[in-house]
Amino acid sequence: MLLENKTAVIYGGGGTIGGAMADAFAAEGARVFLAGRTPAKLEVVAGRVRAAGGQAETAVVDAVDAASVNDHLDAVVEKTGSVDISVNVITLEALFQPLADIPTADFVAAIGKGLTTQLITTKAAARHMVKQESGVLLFFGGSDHANVHPGMGNVQIGMDAIDSLRKQWGVELAPHGIRTVTLLTGGVIDSFPDGPEMDGARQSIIDASPMKRAATSADVGAVAAFVASDKGRTITSTQVNISCGACYG
Numbered sequence: 001m002l003l004e005n006k007t008a009v010i011y012g013g014g015g016t017i018g019g020a021m022a023d024a025f026a027a028e029g030a031r032v033f034l035a036g037r038t039p040a041k042l043e044v045v046a047g048r049v050r051a052a053g054g055q056a057e058t059a060v061v062d063a064v065d066a067a068s069v070n071d072h073l074d075a076v077v078e079k080t081g082s083v084d085i086s087v088n089v090i091t092l093e094a095l096f097q098p099l100a101d102i103p104t105a106d107f108v109a110a111i112g113k114g115l116t117t118q119l120i121t122t123k124a125a126a127r128h129m130v131k132q133e134s135g136v137l138l139f140f141g142g143s144d145h146a147n148v149h150p151g152m153g154n155v156q157i158g159m160d161a162i163d164s165l166r167k168q169w170g171v172e173l174a175p176h177g178i179r180t181v182t183l184l185t186g187g188v189i190d191s192f193p194d195g196p197e198m199d200g201a202r203q204s205i206i207d208a209s210p211m212k213r214a215a216t217s218a219d220v221g222a223v224a225a226f227v228a229s230d231k232g233r234t235i236t237s238t239q240v241n242i243s244c245g246a247c248y249g
Contacts, residue, residue, distance in 0.1 A: 001029030002229035008085035009033045009076060011063045011121050014041030016191040016217050017140065018089045019048070024221030026054025028229065030085065033076050035061035035069075063090055063117040066124070073124045085228045086125035087138035090117050092162075095153040107154055114158050118165055126169070130176045136228045137173070139166040139182040140220075163239065170237035179236035181227050185215045186243030208246040215242050 008025045012018040013034030022032045026049045034042045034056060042058035049056035062068045077083055093110040095102050122137055129135030141159035163182050170180035187205040205214045223242050226232050241247055 001027075002225055002231060003085075004029035006030040006084040006228075007033070007076065007080040007082055008087070008228070009035060009073065009083055009125070011035045011061070011069075011086075011088040011117070012090040013058070014038055014045055015089060015091065017188060017220055018087075019045040020217035020221035021087060021089065021224050022046075022049055022056060022221075023052070023054075024218075024225040025085065025228070026056060027052065028225045030225075031055040031080060032057075033072075034058045035063065035072060036090075037062060063088065063121055064113060066120045069120050069124045070127075073128065077128050082132055083125055083128045083135065085136045085138065086121065086129075087140065087224065088118055088121045089140045090114075092141075092155065092158040094155050096155065097153045099153065102153055110154050111158050111161060115161055115165065118162050122165070122169060126173055126178065129178045130173070133177045135178045137166075137169060137178065137180045138224055138228060139163065139180070141182070141185070167237070174237060179233070181232075181235055181237075182239045183220060183224060183227070184239045184241045184243055184247050185220060186246040187214060188217055188220055189214045190216050205246065209244040210246075211244045213244050214246070215244060 003025055008030045010018045010021055010032060013022055014036040022034055022045050026032050034045055036042050037060060039060055046056035046058050059072050061072045073083060092114040095106060095110055125137060139162055141162055166180050166182050189202045189205055206212055219242060227235055227240055
């Protein structure tokens with residue numbers, strides 16, 4: 001198995017994408033620790049992982065609270081001996097409006113919260129990974145400079161900012177054997193909220209792909225497991241494009 005005896009921590013582990021990563025990591029032998037704010041959602045994913053024969057534990061963690069994140073991760077490392085994979089898939093608060101229509105305070109608060117949780121969780125993981133001289137930090141969303149669409153509001157800007165964080169972490173942590181990779185998806189269609197109002201958004205993602213299909217959460221999980229494994233040990237300081245050709249970032 002690709003991730004046998006590895007420890008993976010997933011922030012936002014109760015969501016569609018975090019859950020798919022948990023499924024994939026556990027199927028490849030990793031022990032997964034699901035962190036989030038909603039116990040019921042975390043337990044659904046953990047139960048599914050366990051039913052499939054995998055190992056999963058859950059914890060309520062406020063990922064914008066550095067003490068909460070560090071206390072949880074310290075406990076994970078004390079239990080397992082390491083943190084080998086850390087990924088934060090907590091959803092950026094999306095404001096799908098023209099920039100001119102977004103109140104400045106709302107824009108700043110949404111981007112700030114997204115960057116804060118990414119910075120806190122990555123700092124916590126890096127603290128342990130530097131001591132280990134190994135580890136994989138996965139980032140989600142990606143920066144697609146070639147495709148900028150009207151009405152995206154703060155979403156692409158937030159993704160670009162998170163990818164800039166990944167680039168800086170890559171420069172600082174590579175000498176310690178730590179890999180940093182962003183998964184560029186162009187949109188994961190089964191992660192969208194249910195309802196006919198989202199059908200157009202799903203279809204636009206499919207239409208943007210020369211293959212006329214889009215990434216699913218299962219696709220994200222499968223690629224994440226490969227990238228995080230030793231099979232992907234030469235992949236670092238970059239984006240991995242899994243957008244079915246829709247993105248050119």
